[in-house]
Amino acid sequence: MAKHETPLLDQLESGPWPSFVSDIKRQAETKPECWDILGVLELSYEERITHWKHGGIVGVFGYGGGVVGRYVDLPKRFPGVEHFHTMRVNQPSSKYYTTKFLRQLSDLWEKHGSGMTNMHGSTGDIILLGCRTEELEPMFWDMTHEMNQDLGGSGSNLRTPANCLGQSRCEWSCYDTEEVCYNLTMHYQDELHRPAFPYKFKFKFSGCPNDCVSAIARSDVAVIGTWRDDIQIDQAAVKEYIAGNYPGNGGAHSGRDWGKFDIQKEVIDLCPTECMWMEDGELKIDNSECTRCMHCINVMPRALRPGKDKGATICVGAKAPILDGAQFATMIVPFMKIEKENDYEELIDFIEKIWDWWMVEGKNRERCGECMQRFGLPEFLRIMGLEPLPQHIKEPRSNPYVFWKEEEVPGGWERDVVEFRKKHAA
């Protein structure tokens, strides 16, 4: 029996899609506090203001992250959601679960919380929605002791690292994303659970430039798989595609007839750098011009594969649009080997060099990318000890973003103009 009248929310159930309103109503049959969620939301729809407050001193002992406090500002009217804290649970690499794990976690959350989850939040974590303050520690105890499962990051911490399926399912993955993600998660447990930075910091791992975890758009350090030799071509398979014997795009989008596969129209003409052509019945690629857009490989996966000399491109500074709009990450290191043999030393050194700088220079609540923008790319490269490269900018021939310093110029800024003009007429 509904506790509150919710005509505006009820209307959302009339559409053709599954509705979260129906889900919450169903949950409310066993968890009555869920009626109050609907009541608060209905009120917010009417008044067009939020009635949630967030933050505070909630958390589990010793952890400075993983719990986000939430309270309603009308506790007498909506007592079921007087406290409605969120717990972030560190998802396993690539989000592989056993059904046993999911059942255990769901049972625990039914016991200690509202039973409502968000699989997965934009952070990548398993988000458990709705818990009273006094249930946080028991939930944490059960989760850690019965399931060997830890919380993820929130606040000014390292956020829970995330990765794509990597080599577990994908032949294009240029490094083992799961292994790196797991190792760095374990390596940085302190930064993950205790606030260390001026603001949040994220790293994400994609195995190839398809970037299935959107690392380039969302993470302060995006590790995106790539290769530095030539795309592998199986010319016999190219012919099979042209003959129509292999379906394009691995058979995706096959719900309608797109006509005969046309390699010129569907692959060559769509190459952003125009580095492909057919010659004597064979597909040719000028690999020096390839920008790793992945389109040709996506369309003809049986004919084309990433090269053999694999590693990752490191991009820095993406963020969501809270200040100054959304920002993609900037390519900083075109190619880095990502290998377990040296415990990912090169990547770890790179990350910690950023931290050492940003922890000192970053303003409170300033993301690493915003700090980079404030200092400028040339200064950031100098801080990181990296040489400027043409790949750092879109149009290296027209963008003079690197300026000489006086000490780098023979004779400095002082010149004998008369002497100079003898050789170079004005």
Next chain:
Amino acid sequence: MALEKDALKNAIEEKATKSPKPQLYIKDFYVCDPDSKPRVIKNVANEMVREGRLMFWSSGSTTMYGIPSRIQDEDAKAEGGED
């Protein structure tokens, strides 16, 4: 020369006690010892949380530190809205 750990803890505690606002960013503690690296200060501040001398306070997106009694007073004032 960087302060000894106990001296740094005392400086952090004094800063957190005297600051006008009860919640401080980790960066606010850097002035307690300019010769210590930020990560050292972060580790000491977190040790003080474990000892109960400091407490975390989270805005949801940012985590701050403060003296437990000051933060609890502030939180008690803020908690509970009007109906």
